[in-house]
Amino acid sequence: MVAAQISYAAYLNTVAYDAAAEAASVASTANGTPALARLRAEQVLASLSGVRLGGIETNEVVLADGTATSVSVCLVSPLLMFGGVTVEQTAESFNEPR
């Protein structure tokens, strides 16, 4: 049971990173918005079943001399014997000139 939960949490970690990276990429385009980023992340996560979405957070951060969009995706794996496992992944992408 523990092995299954850890393995599934590791898989969720990968999916969360993928969703965060895709969302950051969308949000950082010239016409990108946090709403579009959220939509893209939800599309990536749509195939997951039984997983609770902890939240999708979009922030503007300063990287080097430019600005970047940072997207954090938080997921909670299904409850098994030992409770849910929370995974959070963050990805950043440089903003295109707007």
Add this chain to the structure above:
Amino acid sequence: MNLVSSNERTSKRGTAPATSPVTDYGSVALEFLICGLLAPTLVVGGFLTLASAQRSQIAAQQLAREYVRSQALGLGSQEEQAMRESVADGLRLDLDSVELSSRLLEQGSVVEATARVGAAVETARMRVQK
């Protein structure tokens, strides 16, 4: 026709039936170690390794797309370093294991970027923005 079961036959010979606990052999401790600890550990270890490789592949793909965009837009080397640091921090990797390179194709009208994250290598192309 012999209708006597094998268990009955063994009993008649004075030995314990085949299903009797007396004939069980092996070690409970060894079984616990192999089935209860070693096998799940190997499964989880394999799964974590696989997930890590997949995450590196995704990161390399994302980095290549972002880097080719920055090169097509003519951004500087500070952004390149920041991108590498961002990915390395996010995946808890050594900065040296994240590499970026680019080259121009088709008389300078197309830029091709290659990103390496760990063992994963991805390439992206984009037309240079005027």
